[in-house]
Amino acid sequence: ILSPGLHKRVGDLLGKYLSQKTKSMDGSQDNLFPTALINDSIANPFEHKESPPKDKSVLDNALWRRSMHLSTEQQAWQRSSEGQKMLEFRRSLPAYKEKDAILNSISKNKVVIISGETGCGKTTQVPQFILESEINSLRGATCSIICTQPRRISAMSVSERIATERGEKLGENVGYKVRLEGKKGRNTHMLFCTSGILLRRLLVDGDLKGVTHVIMDEVHERGIDEDFLLTFMKELLPCRPELKLVLMSATINAEIFSSYFDGAPIIQIPGVTHPVHTYFLENILESTGYRLTVDNQIDDYGQAWKLNKQTPNIRKSQIASAIEEALRSADYSEYSQQTQDSLLCWNPDCINFNLIEYLLCNLCDNEKPGGILVFMTGWDDIISLKEKLQAHSVLGDPNRVLLLTCHGSMSSSEQRLIFEKVDSGVRKIVLATNIAETSITIDDLVFVIDCGKAKEASYDALNNTPCLLPSWISKVSAKQRRGRSGRVQPGECFHLYPRCVYDAFADYQLPKILRAPLQALCLQMKSLKLGSISGFLSRALQSPESLAVQNAIEYLKLIGALDENENLTILGGYLAMLPMEPKHGKMLVMGAILSCLDPLLTIVAGLSVRDPFLAPLEIKELAEAAKAQFSHGFSDHLALVRAYNGWKIAEQKRNGYKYCWKNFLSPQTMKAIDSLRREFKSVLKSICLVDNKASSYNTYSYDENLVRAVICSGLYPGVCSVVHRDNSLSLKTMEDGKVFLHSKSVNARDSKIPYPWLVFDKKVKVNSVYLQDSTAVSDSMLLLFGGSISIGDAEGHMKMLGGYLEFFMEPAAAIIYQTIKRELDELLQSK
Numbered sequence: 001i002l003s004p005g006l007h008k009r010v011g012d013l014l015g016k017y018l019s020q021k022t023k024s025m026d027g028s029q030d031n032l033f034p035t036a037l038i039n040d041s042i043a044n045p046f047e048h049k050e051s052p053p054k055d056k057s058v059l060d061n062a063l064w065r066r067s068m069h070l071s072t073e074q075q076a077w078q079r080s081s082e083g084q085k086m087l088e089f090r091r092s093l094p095a096y097k098e099k100d101a102i103l104n105s106i107s108k109n110k111v112v113i114i115s116g117e118t119g120c121g122k123t124t125q126v127p128q129f130i131l132e133s134e135i136n137s138l139r140g141a142t143c144s145i146i147c148t149q150p151r152r153i154s155a156m157s158v159s160e161r162i163a164t165e166r167g168e169k170l171g172e173n174v175g176y177k178v179r180l181e182g183k184k185g186r187n188t189h190m191l192f193c194t195s196g197i198l199l200r201r202l203l204v205d206g207d208l209k210g211v212t213h214v215i216m217d218e219v220h221e222r223g224i225d226e227d228f229l230l231t232f233m234k235e236l237l238p239c240r241p242e243l244k245l246v247l248m249s250a251t252i253n254a255e256i257f258s259s260y261f262d263g264a265p266i267i268q269i270p271g272v273t274h275p276v277h278t279y280f281l282e283n284i285l286e287s288t289g290y291r292l293t294v295d296n297q298i299d300d301y302g303q304a305w306k307l308n309k310q311t312p313n314i315r316k317s318q319i320a321s322a323i324e325e326a327l328r329s330a331d332y333s334e335y336s337q338q339t340q341d342s343l344l345c346w347n348p349d350c351i352n353f354n355l356i357e358y359l360l361c362n363l364c365d366n367e368k369p370g371g372i373l374v375f376m377t378g379w380d381d382i383i384s385l386k387e388k389l390q391a392h393s394v395l396g397d398p399n400r401v402l403l404l405t406c407h408g409s410m411s412s413s414e415q416r417l418i419f420e421k422v423d424s425g426v427r428k429i430v431l432a433t434n435i436a437e438t439s440i441t442i443d444d445l446v447f448v449i450d451c452g453k454a455k456e457a458s459y460d461a462l463n464n465t466p467c468l469l470p471s472w473i474s475k476v477s478a479k480q481r482r483g484r485s486g487r488v489q490p491g492e493c494f495h496l497y498p499r500c501v502y503d504a505f506a507d508y509q510l511p512k513i514l515r516a517p518l519q520a521l522c523l524q525m526k527s528l529k530l531g532s533i534s535g536f537l538s539r540a541l542q543s544p545e546s547l548a549v550q551n552a553i554e555y556l557k558l559i560g561a562l563d564e565n566e567n568l569t570i571l572g573g574y575l576a577m578l579p580m581e582p583k584h585g586k587m588l589v590m591g592a593i594l595s596c597l598d599p600l601l602t603i604v605a606g607l608s609v610r611d612p613f614l615a616p617l618e619i620k621e622l623a624e625a626a627k628a629q630f631s632h633g634f635s636d637h638l639a640l641v642r643a644y645n646g647w648k649i650a651e652q653k654r655n656g657y658k659y660c661w662k663n664f665l666s667p668q669t670m671k672a673i674d675s676l677r678r679e680f681k682s683v684l685k686s687i688c689l690v691d692n693k694a695s696s697y698n699t700y701s702y703d704e705n706l707v708r709a710v711i712c713s714g715l716y717p718g719v720c721s722v723v724h725r726d727n728s729l730s731l732k733t734m735e736d737g738k739v740f741l742h743s744k745s746v747n748a749r750d751s752k753i754p755y756p757w758l759v760f761d762k763k764v765k766v767n768s769v770y771l772q773d774s775t776a777v778s779d780s781m782l783l784l785f786g787g788s789i790s791i792g793d794a795e796g797h798m799k800m801l802g803g804y805l806e807f808f809m810e811p812a813a814a815i816i817y818q819t820i821k822r823e824l825d826e827l828l829q830s831k
């Protein structure tokens with residue numbers, strides 16, 4: 001369709017842009033990655049260390065050792081009563097009794113698995129044992145330990161704790177590094193980081209040069225990054241004779257790691273620190289004076305559920321009816337109807353907020369002092385519960401209760417508040433998702449309330465649709481949640497579900513690699529040059545379905561991250577370095593290059609958190625009308641940009657909260673978007689896609705059509721066609737046929753969308769398929785910015801030449817884009 005002249009112009013432009021870009025990054029044309037810059041952003045803390053003087057006597061070495069590792073203050077602190085107390089405490093932990101066995105095993109084996117109950121000292125002690133033993137054998141200065149944690153909050157809080165235990169400042173011997181944040185210095189010998197950070201380091205340092213020990217904590221969680229790292233380490237170990245791998249896991253499934261690493265030894269740490277008294281729903285009800293007689297039938301249902309693990313819908317409805325039945329037959333006739341209804345109505349499909357409030361009230365009134373941690377499924381529940389509690393006379397009284405929340409999309413400084421001490425007489429209540437489930441210790445915590453659910457990502461490879469739905473947790477998770485209490489003192493845990501439901505929980509969750517889309521992972525593998533993707537994955541601990549792998553590869557080709565031969569393209573190289581889904585990364589890359597970055601930062605940040613537009617059921621109409629004010633332009637994404645820009649101005653005048661209130665926006669979400677925007681921008685800076693001159697990446701930010709085109713470039717192939725028929729709108733996607741718009745979408749309000757296509761980020765399947773946020777785009781935008789697309793018609797297939805520009809253009813190219821667009825529009829009109 002494009003004229004030969006245009007082809008050439010675009011081609012020339014591309015070549016020019018790319019060679020300039022790579023030159024300015026690394027000084028060499030053929031290196032696609034700005035190595036120096038990545039290195040800096042996830043710097044190897046062990047690079048500059050000094051080695052012990054080789055020719056000195058042992059005495060000198062000992063002196064050197066002391067001066068290297070213990071400052072005078074530190075030595076004084078260790079001798080002080082505080083230091084001695086800490087040492088005593090460390091020695092009292094169950095892990096300490098196994099210290100020699102652990103070190104012995106590590107010295108004799110390349111891979112060692114350590115498992116033990118929560119609180120026994122795995123996370124905080126094992127890395128220190130290793131460091132101390134290395135120091136004692138005079139290898140302190142050359143030892144470098146990387147310890148991975150599944151989440152940012154644990155990497156930060158654990159490193160802080162260890163520094164305290166050693167009487168050091170964080171960033172000396174012990175440091176941490178999480179996305180865009182870190183504390184480490186030249187002498188950091190023990191670095192805590194998220195698994196994602198270690199993966200990104202592999203991009204520039206595939207041999208883990210200089211690293212002597214990799215400790216992977218909480219491996220039983222089986223996140224995608226962790227599973228990938230395990231396979232990677234298995235292949236790296238034979239090439240790195242001096243590298244050791246230590247896996248730490250909860251007790252339940254240590255064996256599979258051992259057999260994956262050819263029978264690596266498992267060291268079991270016996271014993272627990274403090275007892276945790278556990279209550280299930282029936283016990284809680286008993287304690288309220290109610291009795292729940294559990295029907296025998298439930299056990300059968302529990303069995304049925306276990307057998308049907310593969311089909312969650314069946315198990316859910318079965319268990320629901322079983323529990324309803326049990327509750328109905330429970331003997332609580334002597335209590336008033338109202339109390340029964342509010343407390344005893346246990347519906348496995350939703351959280352009983354009344355019961356939580358009742359429990360919290362009871363704990364605050366009657367029980368000994370101590371913090372309470374409540375595990376909820378997600379942000380929405382957390383906020384609803386928080387609002388409910390704030391309205392309560394006791395729980396909402398800030399002089400008596402400090403109510404905190406902890407959720408993945410909060411900034412790390414906000415998350416850290418949960419560790420702060422409270423004044424005596426004030427009770428700390430933390431409402432959290434499963435991010436607070438592992439590795440963390442909240443010192444004053446005594447009680448845990450567990451709703452039994454978490455948002456679980458699953459992936460339907462057949463329809464290629466990811467879903468995120470609340471589902472029951474596993475036995476391991478329940479144990480981890482329970483284990484957050486009883487760490488510093490005896491604790492109590494209330495599981496808000498009957499024992500029989502717990503018995504039917506799966507032992508552990510299906511590994512993430514089997515239930516999530518694999519695009520980001522495949523991209524990572526390609527940039528690590530690991531050869532064929534399916535070959536590598538077939539050597540994983542558990543291999544994902546080949547259809548899921550195939551889908552991911554096809555997708556990456558479609559968006560231009562891989563070429564026809566599955567080789568990484570330049571775009572793919574950039575996307576692999578961005579800590580977000582490839583499609584969102586692509587929007588940022590295109591936004592930076594086409595010089596309209598600002599609105600895309602907002603959009604991508606918005607897509608990474610939750611929808612800031614609130615829709616309270618009771619006043620849904622008002623809320624929708626408020627959103628509609630931002631909606632001209634047939635785009636939910638652009639509506640968000642306008643809402644954010646308005647908020648930013650209001651916020652500068654200290655009116656942000658009022659603005660949100662008036663426009664039905666969530667102030668917390670707006671703040672989260674604001675801080676994510678900043679984070680994303682610094683990542684783009686670190687990979688040289690933006691510099692310090694706003695003019696170079698924001699010149700065309702005002703141009704909504706350009707922004708629309710860039711949204712299209714990211715969201716493609718999430719496209720549906722818009723056809724108007726007799727005043728009604730008919731929407732279709734290639735895979736699903738007829739689809740509908742979510743009622744919150746601004747496009748759902750208007751039956752006349754003056755564009756032929758909508759692009760969307762997510763679709764959800766309820767009874768029909770619903771598109772959540774969408775943006776209307778023109779033919780030429782889809783043609784130029786979507787990947788290649790085959791449109792079927794009765795005569796056969798016409799191949800559209802889309803995706804031509806998915807490589808880079810420089811800012812000036814936006815002008816050429818306009819020309820091409822005009823030519824194309826004319827062309828299409830004439831057809």
Ligand code: CDP
Pocket residue numbers: 093116117118119120121122123124125157161273439440441442443486487488
């Ligand atoms: O990893 P694991 O669950 O085995 O235990 P850990 O995180 O190493 O913690 C061991 C013990 O250290 C806990 O039971 C707490 O008593 C104590 N600890 C603490 O008091 N404060 C912290 N911030 C971390 C741990």
Ligand code: MG
Pocket residue numbers: 119122123124217438439
């Ligand atoms: Mg731990």
